[in-house]
Amino acid sequence: MSRNTAIFASTFFALALWQAVVTLGGMPPFILPGPLRVAETLWTSRQIIAENAWVTMVEVLAGLVLGGVLGGATAIGLAASAIARQLVRPMLVFSQAVPVFALAPILTLWFGYGMGSKIVMALLIIYFPVTSAFFDALMRTPQPWLDMARVMGATPARIMWRIQVPSALPGFASGLRLAAVYAPIGAIIGEWVGASKGLGYLMLLANGRAKTDLMFAALIVLAVFTVLLHAAVDRACRATLDRTRGGENAL
Amino acid sequence: MNAPGLIINGSARIGTVPVLAPIRLEVPAGRWTCLLGPSGVGKSTLLRLIAGVADEATLDGQITATDGAPLAGRIAMMAQDPLLMPWLSITDNVMLGSRLRGERPDTDRANHVLASVGLSDHADKRPDTLSGGQRQRAALARTLMEDRPIVLLDEPFSALDARTRLLMQEMTADRLRGRTVIMVTHDPAEAARLGDQIAILTETGIEDHPAPASPVPRHVDDPEALQTQGRLLARLREAP
Numbered sequence: 085m086s087r088n089t090a091i092f093a094s095t096f097f098a099l100a101l102w103q104a105v106v107t108l109g110g111m112p113p114f115i116l117p118g119p120l121r122v123a124e125t126l127w128t129s130r131q132i133i134a135e136n137a138w139v140t141m142v143e144v145l146a147g148l149v150l151g152g153v154l155g156g157a158t159a160i161g162l163a164a165s166a167i168a169r170q171l172v173r174p175m176l177v178f179s180q181a182v183p184v185f186a187l188a189p190i191l192t193l194w195f196g197y198g199m200g201s202k203i204v205m206a207l208l209i210i211y212f213p214v215t216s217a218f219f220d221a222l223m224r225t226p227q228p229w230l231d232m233a234r235v236m237g238a239t240p241a242r243i244m245w246r247i248q249v250p251s252a253l254p255g256f257a258s259g260l261r262l263a264a265v266y267a268p269i270g271a272i273i274g275e276w277v278g279a280s281k282g283l284g285y286l287m288l289l290a291n292g293r294a295k296t297d298l299m300f301a302a303l304i305v306l307a308v309f310t311v312l313l314h315a316a317v318d319r320a321c322r323a324t325l326d327r328t329r330g331g332e333n334a335l
Numbered sequence: 336m337n338a339p340g341l342i343i344n345g346s347a348r349i350g351t352v353p354v355l356a357p358i359r360l361e362v363p364a365g366r367w368t369c370l371l372g373p374s375g376v377g378k379s380t381l382l383r384l385i386a387g388v389a390d391e392a393t394l395d396g397q398i399t400a401t402d403g404a405p406l407a408g409r410i411a412m413m414a415q416d417p418l419l420m421p422w423l424s425i426t427d428n429v430m431l432g433s434r435l436r437g438e439r440p441d442t443d444r445a446n447h448v449l450a451s452v453g454l455s456d457h458a459d460k461r462p463d464t465l466s467g468g469q470r471q472r473a474a475l476a477r478t479l480m481e482d483r484p485i486v487l488l489d490e491p492f493s494a495l496d497a498r499t500r501l502l503m504q505e506m507t508a509d510r511l512r513g514r515t516v517i518m519v520t521h522d523p524a525e526a527a528r529l530g531d532q533i534a535i536l537t538e539t540g541i542e543d544h545p546a547p548a549s550p551v552p553r554h555v556d557d558p559e560a561l562q563t564q565g566r567l568l569a570r571l572r573e574a575p
Contacts, residue, residue: 228414228416228418229418229420231383231386231388231412232412232418233431233435234387234388235386235387235388235410235411235412236411236431236432236435236436236481237407237408237432237435237436238435238436239435239437242434242435242436242437243435246431246434246435247420247435250420250422251420251422253422328422
């Protein structure tokens with residue numbers, strides 16, 4: 085089976101399973117609508133779904149870019165300075181013990197009801213995975229490379245820029261791939277806590293009015309967007325790594 | 336090239352654990368000194384101490400150049416792993432030192448050096464597309480580009496097949512002529528071919544081993560070199 089056939093077959097199987105559960109279980113539509121009904125809603129409510137999806141996408145992309153830049157900069161800072169590692173790393177690890185979800189209400193208070201608080205939420209949720217994946221890769225630079233650079237008379241800053249960062253790019257890329265999946269979760273949680281736009285807001289609204297079909301339609305749009313975002317980030321990372329290091333990129 | 340000799344006098348430890356026995360070694364200027372010995376007696380540590388990158392070890396003693404000037408900035412290193420950056424072309428790898436020092440890389444000289452080791456056709460390729468021997472030649476080119484009077488070699492040919500190893504030995508001996516070279520090796524044949532001076536490092540100290548007087552690199556079937564190789568093997572066969 086080719087890859088496309090496999091995807092098609094598995095989608096068909098999932099839809100059939102879904103329909104079977106609805107039919108055989110005798111589910112009322114407000115508990116679990118069938119796939120056809122959801123597809124119909126997806127079409128009839130396309131305007132409202134598109135408007136809200138657009139907002140969520142902007143939040144996710146902004147969070148992804150900011151989180152990537154901030155996480156990348158933090159990782160380089162930590163790798164460059166032993167003092168920074170001692171001061172900041174325990175704090176970073178501790179911050180992971182705080183569920184980011186629990187911060188959503190206060191973020192809404194600080195950054196407002198609009199996109200700001202959702203972007204910060206997405207940023208926070210991806211910040212640690214990006215930082216930690218890139219930082220670990222930076223610290224794994226082979227010691228003989230660093231020794232050679234020192235014998236050549238390199239300054240620590242040039243060793244970082246010319247050797248450590250390029251050698252750690254695959255690690256940064258895997259952090260970004262994870263981030264592409266996490267960022268939408270952050271934005272949606274932000275929207276649940278307080279928003280007047282976005283797919284998270286739409287899902288909550290639909291749920292409250294027992295418009296389960298609209299809820300599912302929004303969920304599917306969100307899932308498809310996340311899959312596409314992950315694929316896009318993956319492709320961009322691969323292309324960059326291939327260009328900078330021949331066929332050597334194994335990730 | 337005005338290469339200085341080296342005088343190594345002392346021992347090394349990590350914390351309280353000795354990693355190099357007390358030794359005194361005089362490395363003649365502009366010559367090849369080959370260092371043999373079992374694994375774990377501190378041969379690589381000694382090279383790292385000379386290069387000034389053995390942060391983990393404490394040197395109780397001194398390593399000095401015979402001309403009295405500091406060693407920093409006068410050393411180049413080449414190891415078993417060619418240490419080529421996989422994201423750089425061969426030319427860029429050869430010019431890595433200049434980039435790391437913030438100097439303007441001399442492309443003409445890099446091309447010239449690459450030609451001298453027969454890699455002109457591979458200048459724009461990435462390291463992973465080259466054979467093991469070609470990669471080691473690229474490492475030699477990078478070492479030549481650095482143009483340092485003292486060169487430290489840490490088993491540079493041990494991963495190569497027999498023929499490539501012999502050719503690399505000859506090429507390296509030729510291109511590094513006039514420099515002070517210290518080579519760590521596990522191969523008595525290599526030491527007998529390339530050593531103006533041969534020393535065996537053990538857990539208790541260092542001993543000089545007579546080397547042939549003829550200039551390096553010696554021919555593969557040079558009788559004197561073969562005799563030295565035999566004596567070295569007999570010596571290594573004994574318990575330390």
